[in-house]
Amino acid sequence: MKKGIGVIVMANNREIDYERSQGGRVLKRLLAYAKPYWHWMAFAFLLVLGITGLELLRPILIGEAIDKYIGNGNFQGVQKIALIYLIVLVLSFVFNFLQTWILQNTGQTIIYNIRQEVFEHVHKLSLRFFDITPVGKIVTRITNDVEALNEMFANILVKLLKNIVKIIGIAVVMLSIDLRMSIYSFILLPFIIGLTVLFKSISRATYRVARTKITAINTYLSEHITGMKLIQIFAREQEKYKEFEYKSKDLFRANYREMMVFAIFRPSIYMLSIISLVIIIGVGGDSVLNGTISMGTLYIFIQYIGSFFEPIQDLAEQLGTMQSAMASAEKIFYILDEEPLITNPEKPVILHEVKGRIEFEHVWFAYEGENWILKDVSFVIEPGQKIAFVGATGAGKSSILNLIGRYYDIQKGKITVDGVDIKEMDTDQLRGAIGQVQQDVFIFTGDIKSNIRLKEEGITEEEIKAAAVYVNASRFIDNLEHTYDEPVTERGATLSAGERQLISFARTLAYNPSILVMDEATANIDTETEQLIQEALNKLMEGRTTIMVAHRLSTIQHADKIIVMHKGRIRESGTHQQLLNQNGIYKKLYELQLQ
Structure with a gap:
């Protein structure tokens, strides 16, 4: 059988065109795998709401202790707040344990189902598919790419919701405590939103390139490890080492670009959070001295500023991980959407005995x-x-x-x-x-x-x-x-x-x-x-x-x-x-x- 290089190149181009055409359909298809476990996911989300509420309550408890009891020397009041704070910590631990166990168990089950589906589908494909698709690429789809989805199902989906709820919750509480201080707290928010949108668009492209390079290196390894005897017979080790070094550097550069995106984004958000903290300390300190707000309120805002920017950072990184999952999902769905060229008829003829004419x-x-x-x-x-x-x-x-x-x-x-x-x-x-x-x-x-x-x-x-x-x-x-x-x-x-x-x-x-x-x-x-x-x-x-x-x-x-x-x-x-x-x-x- 003749396998032309042009046919393989055409197949690769078809895969790239497929990925570009998917748009928002990938996430919808991925969520369909979670549908049978929606009750567990819903329970995990309720736990996340509880965890978020408890996290929002902790600074308020400390602020109340500062304003009501510490300043007045009321030790019994401080003990009461300390006991409530301890209960909040214990509940947070229990909720976090249950949420982590549920999500990890559900995520692994979903990944198992996807891996089985991909492997079963590959067995149904016609030989023509294997003529033009390297073994290493198929192995990468069933292993690396499927595993890349695990983080999304086990952590990212619920944590994305958690961070969104946390950001909204902090904003609502801050606005209800002091409108003026809240406005100063959110003054840099447009810059943060702009950075996040930019990070999302760049990270999608870098993740897609990285997944492609991983596939290329796995394909190369599969082919050349299988053919190691031939390489040694013709003493081509040095030449093959140079080829591998080139592909390895390609992957290194792709991962380096991915790392640089994170290296620029996270410190930028952190710098903005520090600037916001400086603004709050300056404005809040002046307000405390003027008697406009209490020391406890200033403490709550200082804590909330740190808590407000942290989920924004996490949110952006989780979106980045989602981009990686989306890039892997595109490649997985490309295989799942590959139709076998040879199919059974709807009503096949079953012979009582095959005689062999x-x-x-x-x-x-x-x-x-x-x-x-x-x-x-x-x-x-x-x-x-x-x-x-x-x-x-x-x-x-x-x-x-x-x-x-x-x-x-x-x-x-x-x-x-x-x-x-x-x-x-x-x-x-x-x-x-x-x-x-x-x-x-x-x-x-x-x-x-x-x-x-x-x-x-x-x-x-x-x-x-x-x-x-x-x-x-x-x-x-x-x-x-x-x-x-x-x-x-x-x-x-x-x-x-x-x-x-x-x-x-x-x-x-x-x-x-x-x-x-x-x-x-x-x-x-x-x-x-x-x-x-x-x-x-x-x-x-x-x-x-x-x-x-x-x-x-x-x-x-x-x-x-x-x-x-x-x-x-x-x-x-x-x-x-x-x-x-x-x-x-x-x-x-x-x-x-x-x-």
């Missing part, structure tokens, strides 16, 4: 536009037949295998299995009836047994062992220290290519497919192991419709029919001997390999 009727197929990989291809494979496809690289052989399992849809023509158009069949039944044996066998982290069963609990241990014995895989498995429980690492790095291939045969046999598809199944295998594999293949193919792709013609001479592909078209077909007698493309390929 396959027919291609004038099939035309292209991965992109009209760059046809297959051109007017027609053939029939009867149940139990063994058919091989040969031809030069890019002739369309592997594409035919992908189309049989409907991993891609054709543009013209028709593909049927047992007389039913595969577009009308249940996709799970179709793919479940096809056993795939690939050249590059993927082994998951786990053990031998789990890699044969692949989480299908219906396959018993006896069936696993029987399948391994039947395809000769037991010959090496029985020699392992833990036999079928032997741990294996990602991609089966501790196993040889032949051992991985034998495991894939056992895996295929355990699922008992009606149709067997093999793409270069014996490539890159040593001669001794190839004999075992060839014997296993012969057993595996018994009674099954088998479709093979191979460059080594010696491995497919026994096929009932060999179809020769050339530039997307069928040029020749017949048995091995018939094709040699035709003196065409097949004979040239055969003689070339003999030489």
